[in-house]
Amino acid sequence: MDKKSNSQAIKKQTTKFFIASSVIILIVLARSNPLLFKDGTSYVSNWRYTHYLFNYDDEFVKRGFIGELISLFSNHISYAQVSFFSYIALSILFFCFFYFFSKPYFYYGKRLGAFFLMIFASTSPATLQHFALDVGRFDVIIYSIFILLILIINSFSKKSTFTTFIIINLGLFLSVLVHEAAFFMTLPLSIVFWNYIDHSKKGFTLQIISFTFILFLTYFISTRGEYTSLDFESHLEKLKTIYGDRVIDDSLSVIHHTSIKENLNLTMQVGINLNRLLHHIIFAFFMLPFFYLIYKLYLSVKSQLNFRIGFILLSALSPLALYPLGYDHFRWWSLAITNFIISIFFIILQDNIIRDNVLSFFEDREKLIAFVVFIGFISGPLGVIESFDFIEYIVRGVKYFS
Structure with a gap:
């Protein structure tokens, strides 16, 4: 095959890949945000909108960074502005995910297994479907930063340890400013990924310094980020006067009641009940095909796994450490599963x-992958405090006809 024919073949394959990726994005959005396609309804909840009203006008508060940035360009942060910003942020996250998920395909011979792996990763109820359903939450921004950090670690960690140190600390610093829970969401994997590539004495020392710095910063933000200029009722009334009924008291309370004890008590009160247990059972049932596939994948590669890879996969589960601190239990599962999938991609790139073995596994199991993807679209996105949205529709229907 001459160079011209080869170039045309590569261009044709690339075009097909991007068409397939675009179709996947549309399907994910249609499943997660159906009303957006039906009548343009935004899925940014009032609870999430309220978070964008936090800023540093009166004092430093946790989760005020994004609101402060937007306030630099707008004196009155409207719901429409927040919705626009949120969907732009979601688009950036989608781009980052697909760019990262496509690397095994484009870098290693455009193998079919890499394409199947990308479909498996991008259609999971816990990854893009979840982020699309939860659009407007700061997790979307944190994970965009996280993927950029992974790409930087891959590119710079072997070339310049100090440059990597500066960029990673800047990214993690911004992440915990956006939301202090980023310490549990993305910091462990960021440090472990960095250590996997650069485990020199100098690199390890800088990694310990980075972890200590972000730990201290997270503690400072968590303990010193409470809003004290006004009491809760006065603050709520002030915001409602300016922004109307979209301001939600439960959302505002997160910067007024910030102690670990208060979070633990709230989780105990709200997160432990029969309804939550039912949602956990439903979650386990509909995610069973996904976990089965992961188990079969583990069996196919376990002879190649070592302690360092095992530590990566264990670190991926770090969002689950937030279980007692926040009752967004299915949000933590979504982020843990997302981290686990990202870890698989990181490992196969290294x-x-x-x-x-992983790509061969996916090439040999088209039917199982198709079944997992199908169940993922049937169940729909993993929620935040509820497992899957269709369960609530069923409950409402039963109540309506009973």
């Missing part, structure tokens, strides 16, 4: 033998 290890040739594992990569070949």
Whole structure:
């Protein structure tokens, strides 16, 4: 095949890949945000909108960074502005995910297994579907930063340890300013990924310094980020006077009641009940095909796994450490599963033998993958305090006809 024919073949394959990716994005959005397509309804909740009203006008408060940035360009942060910003942020996250998920496909011979792996990763109820349903939450921004950090770690960690140190600390610093829970969401994997590539004595020392710095910063934000200029009732009344009934008291309370004890008590009160147990059972049932596939994948590569790779996969589960601190239990599961999938991609980009085994595994199991993807679209996105949205529709229907 001459160079011109080869170039045309590559261009044709690339075009097909991007068309397939675009179709996946549309399907994910249609499943997660159906009313957006039906009548333009935004899925940014009033609870999430209220968070964008936090800023540093009166004092430093936790989760006020994004509101402060937007306030630089607008004196009155409207719901329409927040919705526009949120969907732009979601688009950036989608782009980052697909750019990262496409690397095994484009870098290693455009193998079919890499394409199946990308479909498996991008259609999971816990990844893009979840982020689309939860659009407007700061997790979307944090995970965009996280993927950029992974790409930077891959590109710079072997070239310049100090440059990597500066960029990673800047990214993690911004992440915990956006939301202090980023310490549990993305910091462990960021440090472990960095250590996997650069485990030199100098690199390890800088990684310990980075972890300590972000730990201190997270503690400072969590303990010193409470709003004290006004009491809760006065603050709520002030915001409602300016922004109307979209201001939600429960959302505002997160910067007025910030102690660990208060969070633990709230989780105990709201997060432990029969309804929550039912949602956990439903979650386990509909995610069973996904977990089965992961188990079969583990069996196919376990002989190539070592302690360092095992530590990566264990670190991926760090969002679950937030279980007692916040009753957004299915949000923590979504982020943990997202981290686990990201870890798989990171590992196969680093290890040739594992990569070949993983891609061969996906090439040999088209029916299982198709079944997992199908169930993922049937169940729909993982929620935040509820497992899957269709369960609530069923409950409402039963109540309506009973």
